[in-house]
Amino acid sequence: MPAPVFDVAASSAIAAASSLIYPHTVGSGGSRGLRCGPAYLDAVAGAAAISSVTYNGVAMTLVAGSLQTAVVVATYDVGIANYILVNPDSGANNVVITMSESCDGLFGGSDAWTVVDQGTPAGTAAIATGTSTTPTVNVASATEEVPLAAVWALDDTGAFASGDTERWEVGGGAGLSVSAGSSQIGAASVTMDWSGSTSGVEWVISGFSLKGAATRPAFRLRKL
Numbered sequence: 001m002p003a004p005v006f007d008v009a010a011s012s013a014i015a016a017a018s019s020l021i022y023p024h025t026v027g028s029g030g031s032r033g034l035r036c037g038p039a040y041l042d043a044v045a046g047a048a049a050i051s052s053v054t055y056n057g058v059a060m061t062l063v064a065g066s067l068q069t070a071v072v073v074a075t076y077d078v079g080i081a082n083y084i085l086v087n088p089d090s091g092a093n094n095v096v097i098t099m100s101e102s103c104d105g106l107f108g109g110s111d112a113w114t115v116v117d118q119g120t121p122a123g124t125a126a127i128a129t130g131t132s133t134t135p136t137v138n139v140a141s142a143t144e145e146v147p148l149a150a151v152w153a154l155d156d157t158g159a160f161a162s163g164d165t166e167r168w169e170v171g172g173g174a175g176l177s178v179s180a181g182s183s184q185i186g187a188a189s190v191t192m193d194w195s196g197s198t199s200g201v202e203w204v205i206s207g208f209s210l211k212g213a214a215t216r217p218a219f220r221l222r223k224l
Helices: none
Strands: 004-025 033-036 039-043 051-054 068-070 076-080 082-087 092-115 126-132 136-140 144-153 157-159 163-169 180-183 189-196 201-211
Touching: 004 163, 004 180, 033 051, 039 144, 068 126, 068 201, 076 144, 076 201, 092 144, 092 163, 092 180, 126 136, 136 144, 136 201, 144 189, 157 163, 157 180, 180 189, 189 201
Parallel strands: none
Antiparallel strands: 004 092, 033 082, 033 092, 039 076, 039 092, 051 092, 068 076, 126 201, 136 189, 144 180, 144 201, 157 189, 163 180
C-alpha cells in the first residue's frame, strides 16, 4: 500500500472576524484528500468554537480527538484542530472556516493529497499544549501513511524540525501569533515538533496520520 502523495497547500489569516475564506486549488489526481488545520485566538476565554469548515460548500469532518484548546496570557482562548475531506472537488475553490463568534485572530492552512484512503483517511489524533520553545506531539503512524501536524504559537515566527516538511505558515509579525502545518515520513511513532523564535511561548498542537489508499494487484492474462 503506497503512502499519500502531496499535491498543493494554501493558507490565510484574518483579524477581528468570525469567518475566514481563502482559495485552494486541488489537483485532479486519484483518491484525493484535503486536510485543513484551523486555529483561532479570542480575547473572551471559553466563548469561541469552530462551527464548521467547508471546501467548495462541502463540509469537512473533524478528525476525532484532534481539537486542542487552551487559555494563554491568562485570558485569551486559543484552539487548533484538524479537519479532513475525501474526494474534494478538483480545481480552484474556497476553504471557509466559520466560528461561533468574532475572534481576534483566525488562521487557516490546508494541504491536498492523492492516494488517500477514501473510507478511513485519518488515524488516531494526538494533541498537546504547553509553554516552551518547542511545541511537540507524538503521532502513531506507519510506513504507508503520512503524519500531519498543525500548530499555533504565541510567537512571531518559527520552523518545524528538520524531519518535518512545512506545508504552510501564516500570521506572525511583531506581537502576533503564528500558525503552521507540516508533514513527515510515516513510521510506527513520529515526533512532530516546531521551534519558535522566542523562549517560553504558549502553544497548542494537533496531529494525526493520513492513511494511504489500498491498490489492487495487477493481474496478467496468459493463453493456455
